[in-house]
Amino acid sequence: MSAAREIIPIHALKAVCSTCSLQELCLPLGLAQEEMVQLDDAINQRMPVRRGEALFRLGDAFRSLYAVRTGFFKTVVVSEDGREQVTGFHMAGELMGLDAFGTDQHGCTAIALEDCEVCELPYHRLENLALEIPALNRHLYKLMSREIIRDQGAMLLLGNMRAEERLAVFLLNLSQRMAARGFSSRQFVLRMTREEIGSYLGMKLETVSRTFSRFQQDGWIKVQGKQIEVLDLAAIKQLVSGCIGLQH
Amino acid sequence: MSAAREIIPIHALKAVCSTCSLQELCLPLGLAQEEMVQLDDAINQRMPVRRGEALFRLGDAFRSLYAVRTGFFKTVVVSEDGREQVTGFHMAGELMGLDAFGTDQHGCTAIALEDCEVCELPYHRLENLALEIPALNRHLYKLMSREIIRDQGAMLLLGNMRAEERLAVFLLNLSQRMAARGFSSRQFVLRMTREEIGSYLGMKLETVSRTFSRFQQDGWIKVQGKQIEVLDLAAIKQLVSGCIGLQH
DNA sequence: TAATCGTATTGACCTTCATCAAGCACCAAT
DNA sequence: ATTGGTGCTTGATGAAGGTCAATACGATTA
Numbered sequence: 015m016s017a018a019r020e021i022i023p024i025h026a027l028k029a030v031c032s033t034c035s036l037q038e039l040c041l042p043l044g045l046a047q048e049e050m051v052q053l054d055d056a057i058n059q060r061m062p063v064r065r066g067e068a069l070f071r072l073g074d075a076f077r078s079l080y081a082v083r084t085g086f087f088k089t090v091v092v093s094e095d096g097r098e099q100v101t102g103f104h105m106a107g108e109l110m111g112l113d114a115f116g117t118d119q120h121g122c123t124a125i126a127l128e129d130c131e132v133c134e135l136p137y138h139r140l141e142n143l144a145l146e147i148p149a150l151n152r153h154l155y156k157l158m159s160r161e162i163i164r165d166q167g168a169m170l171l172l173g174n175m176r177a178e179e180r181l182a183v184f185l186l187n188l189s190q191r192m193a194a195r196g197f198s199s200r201q202f203v204l205r206m207t208r209e210e211i212g213s214y215l216g217m218k219l220e221t222v223s224r225t226f227s228r229f230q231q232d233g234w235i236k237v238q239g240k241q242i243e244v245l246d247l248a249a250i251k252q253l254v255s256g257c258i259g260l261q262h
Numbered sequence: 263m264s265a266a267r268e269i270i271p272i273h274a275l276k277a278v279c280s281t282c283s284l285q286e287l288c289l290p291l292g293l294a295q296e297e298m299v300q301l302d303d304a305i306n307q308r309m310p311v312r313r314g315e316a317l318f319r320l321g322d323a324f325r326s327l328y329a330v331r332t333g334f335f336k337t338v339v340v341s342e343d344g345r346e347q348v349t350g351f352h353m354a355g356e357l358m359g360l361d362a363f364g365t366d367q368h369g370c371t372a373i374a375l376e377d378c379e380v381c382e383l384p385y386h387r388l389e390n391l392a393l394e395i396p397a398l399n400r401h402l403y404k405l406m407s408r409e410i411i412r413d414q415g416a417m418l419l420l421g422n423m424r425a426e427e428r429l430a431v432f433l434l435n436l437s438q439r440m441a442a443r444g445f446s447s448r449q450f451v452l453r454m455t456r457e458e459i460g461s462y463l464g465m466k467l468e469t470v471s472r473t474f475s476r477f478q479q480d481g482w483i484k485v486q487g488k489q490i491e492v493l494d495l496a497a498i499k500q501l502v503s504g505c506i507g508l509q510h
Numbered sequence: 511t512a513a514t515c516g517t518a519t520t521g522a523c524c525t526t527c528a529t530c531a532a533g534c535a536c537c538a539a540t
Numbered sequence: 541a542t543t544g545g546t547g548c549t550t551g552a553t554g555a556a557g558g559t560c561a562a563t564a565c566g567a568t569t570a
Contacts, residue, residue: 220527
């Protein structure tokens with residue numbers, strides 16, 4: 015984490031929410047223009063994180079929230095013996111670290127799946143600002159409750175669905191999030207491995223691979239390694255309908 | 263919910279955090295005495311909820327957080343066709359509704375598994391008070407992040423563990439929470455059915471039953487319907503050690 | 511006390527997915 | 541071009557747990 019910091023030419027890299035294209039997805043959502051300018055001052059800088067690097071690790075002192083500016087992260091929990099479980103994937107405009115907000119330690123590890131840029135939101139400044147700007151405070155509550163609901167959705171998925179349903183939900187979710195960011199919802203590149211998908215969805219990498227292959231045989235998608243093309247969105251949605259808890 | 267309200271003799275039932283025995287587990291944790299007195303004013307009343315009744319339902323307008331005073335709740339997500347997935351069990355001193363905090367709709371349904379009493383914490387009063395008392399605001403953040411971490415723990419459980427490991431984690435967790443409330447950690451009564459346990463743990467009720475039986479054969483516990491006695495805590499812990507993500 | 515309904519237990523069988531294993535594709539470095 | 545590494549695909553096999561079904565238990569009501 016400190017390694018990532020040292021290589022930044024800090025000058026001229028000031029992050030500014032008030033002109034950021036991710037406003038509508040990110041922390042400033044719903045703030046008035048002048049409140050957003052106040053928020054600008056609370057944001058530290060724009061930090062690059064290189065592929066494979068950890069932005070923060072489980073157990074690190076919690077000092078800041080991070081917003082993804084560009085790139086793609088996974089968050090994981092790692093056991094003593096090195097096994098890991100993926101708890102989420104995070105793309106532009108999404109916040110990481112909410113699971114530690116208000117506490118003193120990070121509850122997971124965030125790793126960049128490609129070269130990324132993040133905005134750092136120091137906790138103490140954010141907390142003070144939130145006390146001044148009720149709309150910001152409320153928005154922080156809202157972001158956290160959304161995270162809780164997101165996790166509960168994942169619980170349903172892990173608890174109730176079969177492998178193909180899980181993968182269908184995963185694809186739909188990814189597709190929607192791409193669309194919300196102005197990218198194609200029909201064609202995209204998976205930034206994570208089959209193993210990471212499997213860890214997130216509670217299945218083995220072989221099962222992920224087989225299920226992708228089956229979807230392809232059925233003509234629902236086209237898979238070429240990490241390149242995904244969605245051919246029959248309706249069929250995928252059909253598979254998922256009937257499953258409960260789809261509040262993404 | 264309104265039905266539950268009407269039957270309260272509101273007079274003389276004012277809830278008071280500053281004298282409540284659950285202080286150390288509940289919302290006021292960490293507040294100064296005078297701050298707690300302010301909180302007293304923000305708490306509406308002590309509400310009874312009878313067994314089987316819903317305290318709030320998914321989609322209800324979000325107006326309040328609720329703290330369990332006595333009794334036992336489950337929270338569930340219900341699909342259109344009536345199937346339900348249990349997302350958590352809640353006992354004295356625990357808050358419900360955090361998944362909707364700062365939003366306008368409840369994200370789940372809370373149902374009393376026995377006759378209960380709850381404290382109602384109206385959102386607008388809590389929000390205003392939090393802006394005045396930074397310690398309270400921070401504590402709310404902390405409670406929400408704890409909920410996120412709790413859910414992530416459940417994700418790990420559902421994604422990685424086998425049936426017997428899940429049930430072991432469940433028993434340990436329940437046992438600890440009983441102990442934290444001054445009850446026996448070795449002997450307690452399950453308030454939920456096998457089916458509800460199964461829903462929460464992502465397995466069928468038959469598997470729950472079989473696994474209980476196996477634990478009993480191994481001499482780890484004694485089961486008589488809903489009555490549980492823990493005989494060999496070490497063995498149960500042993501089974502669970504090696505599993506990752508045990509931050510309860 | 512008997513009857514009834516919801517809940518729990520246990521058995522037999524079958525599906526789904528994990529495991530083990532082999533081979534392939536792709537990239538990077540030499 | 542060769543080598544090695546990493547990630548992906550596919551097949552064969554088996555174990556865990558789901559499904560179906562029969563029965564028993566236990567609390568509430570008649």
